[in-house]
Amino acid sequence: MYLKLCLPRSNFITVKNSLTNVKPFCFSECIKVSCPHVREYASKSKKRKREKIMTAIAIPLVDAVNVLKAHETTYPNRTLELHVKTKLEKGKAPIRGSISLPKSIAKKVSWMVFAKGAKAEEAKAAGAHVVGGEELIAEITEGTFNIGNIDKCLSTPELYTSVTKIARILGPKMLMPMAKRGTVTDDIAGTIQRMDDKHSFNSDKLGWVHTGIGKVSWSTKEIQDNIQVILREIDKIGKDQGIKSSKKAGFIEKIAINPNMGQSIHLLDFKDLLETPSFIR
Numbered sequence: 001m002y003l004k005l006c007l008p009r010s011n012f013i014t015v016k017n018s019l020t021n022v023k024p025f026c027f028s029e030c031i032k033v034s035c036p037h038v039r040e041y042a043s044k045s046k047k048r049k050r051e052k053i054m055t056a057i058a059i060p061l062v063d064a065v066n067v068l069k070a071h072e073t074t075y076p077n078r079t080l081e082l083h084v085k086t087k088l089e090k091g092k093a094p095i096r097g098s099i100s101l102p103k104s105i106a107k108k109v110s111w112m113v114f115a116k117g118a119k120a121e122e123a124k125a126a127g128a129h130v131v132g133g134e135e136l137i138a139e140i141t142e143g144t145f146n147i148g149n150i151d152k153c154l155s156t157p158e159l160y161t162s163v164t165k166i167a168r169i170l171g172p173k174m175l176m177p178m179a180k181r182g183t184v185t186d187d188i189a190g191t192i193q194r195m196d197d198k199h200s201f202n203s204d205k206l207g208w209v210h211t212g213i214g215k216v217s218w219s220t221k222e223i224q225d226n227i228q229v230i231l232r233e234i235d236k237i238g239k240d241q242g243i244k245s246s247k248k249a250g251f252i253e254k255i256a257i258n259p260n261m262g263q264s265i266h267l268l269d270f271k272d273l274l275e276t277p278s279f280i281r
Contacts, residue, residue: 057266058266061267064267068080078216078259080213080257081211081212082209083209083257083264084252085252087250092241094202094204095203095234097234097237098198098200099233100198101197102222105212109152110151111152111153112128112136112152112175113128113132114136114154114156114160116156116158119158120132122189123189125189126192133159133162134159137159137165152175153175153176154184154191155177155183157186160177160184163177174200216259224273231270252270255267
């Protein structure tokens, strides 16, 4: 970048630029002021734009897992977390899903079931922790029942209309039963048994999905299998929503893994995880 000054007669002028020193100087006809720092800044800006999709310090999954295992030798039972950056589009719903992982990391699920009569007894026999009808809905509405320890919620179609009255309370906690998720059903026992091993995830307002994928002590193959299943499910949800993607940047833009309370490492080969069945034996 050059700043070219042309004036008809000799004079003194002060060039003020935030990236150059302020110096008065004399000139007669034409003077070119070179600003190398401006050029350098512009180059760095372009480089950052090129690296927007994938950071320059990303490494393959195998190397990333080896680094984490070497760093966490004192705490081998720490949970490994996966962070997936998805493409945001205005008006599209957040990413939400649940899947069965090849190696489950699910803890014991605390169930709340809205049912009465024979269905309530079925829910208790299936292992539901909290079972109730209109009286339970009234307690939640009044705030006398704490739902903070509840992980998942079911409702029978008979009570679903009453449950919608507390949707503003259950919704933010991801507990609101919905027919399309299979949590409004008469098959209470079968649903609890089927969904006990389900691994749920959802995205935040910036498009990031944060979820656990295993333990540091697990083998690289076990960690990779869980990552593959989650990435493919997220990619499928994005395609089902009709979110546009390009060859350079698909619906999944970048991913990283880290142990909880540890530094994250970006993965270079996440597209291979999406496309190939398995590249670790």
